[in-house]
Amino acid sequence: MPPVSTERARWLAIYILPLEAQLRAWLRRVTPRGVEVDDLIQEAYAKLASLPKDADIAYPKAYLYQITKRLITDHIRHSSVISIEALAEAAQMSVLETGFSPERILSGRQELERLYQAIASLPAPCRTVFVMRKFDDMPQKVIAAELRISENTVEKRMSRALRIIIEYLQVSDRGVEKDGRLARTKRQDPQGA
């Protein structure tokens, strides 16, 4: 049994994944020092994955931002040096674009282009197995037999392919700098708070 229901994973793929690049860009601006954007993203997904199966989320975007905001506040509360200033700032963070825009989410074209770039960028051995699995819908076992390589090798190449694709998906289309936690002008220094 997969730990996340396929239904929930599909929901994440449709409603949350397309928002991730944007969420990251926002987090890079608002996340206080000592909290990692990558951690917040994983924690937010953990919250979403643990939702009851029949949870109706009418506004996935607003919900996602709300969860993330709460996570930041939790982190600040649990940090060794609580910065009152950081807490106050976290409380003020506003999500400018709330609401769920089907146009944005369903404009799959850009996402598809991005996916295409990601697959094209894979090293050839990884790409071959990935394309056979996703493009031709062949099970891993069959791929191994056809390419005369071990199933273990198929698995390794496939994992690598998926990792690269995930990395691609988290960068926004406008090409946000790879580790862009520098855009903040004012930042708390926990030692000095």
Place this chain on the structure above:
Amino acid sequence: MDALPERSDRTRKVRESAATIDAEAASWVIRLDRGLTGVEQADLDKWLIADGRRSGALARAQAAWLHADRAQAFRAATELRAPPAEGRRHAMRWAAAAAGIASLAMSFMGWQAYTRTHLATATGEIRKDSLADGSYVTLDTRSRISVQFEPKTRIVRLESGEALFEVAKDSTRPFVVQAGDVRVRAIGTAFVVRRNSDNEVEVTVTKGTVSVWRETKSPERSTRLIAGDRAIVTPQKVDPPVELTDPELARAVAWKSGIIDLNGRTLRDAAAEFNRYNRQTVVIADAKLAGQRVVGRFQATDPLAFASAAAAMLDAHVRTDGGRLILEGGAAP
């Protein structure tokens, strides 16, 4: 014990990095894809429990894995080309896709097949969306469709609920709604398809003509419905169409504006209708009451107004119990 580790730079070094977790999550997804052994399942459970971030990373990797299914859209672009020789088939098909993708797929329906895969509404939500071909679809509460547009057909699956389709004319590409094994085909027209249950589908035409059939029968033996007709399709057959009066037709699409129009329906049916739109459910406590017929127009999202009106009409009272509005016979105790 604190669930969240301290965030000083010293402890950070021993804490597993998000990147490591992501990498592990990716390999778990690949193992899940081929099926886990018992030992692996236990390992996975242990892995997940040890750090709260891991279940999130896994969910995200699973979502990305499913997202990659859209790669099949590229397939449409290559299938037009001559099949490459055996052997390096897959690599070549990919190469062909890579070469042709920019020019072909961008303008190709393959893109559109994946641009609007699913549309769904939550409880109480009514939403109108445009589709890639210029048609409009209005989804009623708790409804879900998937859209698949191909060069020669436009297919919309009504997976649950009810939807109004206003179809853009395109005689070269028929528009087919699939509801279970029921098929409704239109060229340029407007109609409502509603899944009453797994087996029963209701089709109401407000404009133009459609043909309705069961997949098990051929389209040649379909039933034609013209504007104003309604047909109920059961597992046995497509019932002969019934011509609706104008007010009846207006009622059939009243939900579009968030209105429930009851015209002599039983209280039981009426309550079920309200419960489709609201989390606060209306419960009819006694059977005698449930069989009473009621008339009226109500806001779909105002079950209290409906319950109160029904109580006043039928010598009953409304009792609230948590998220439920209970209609009971007699005066309030």
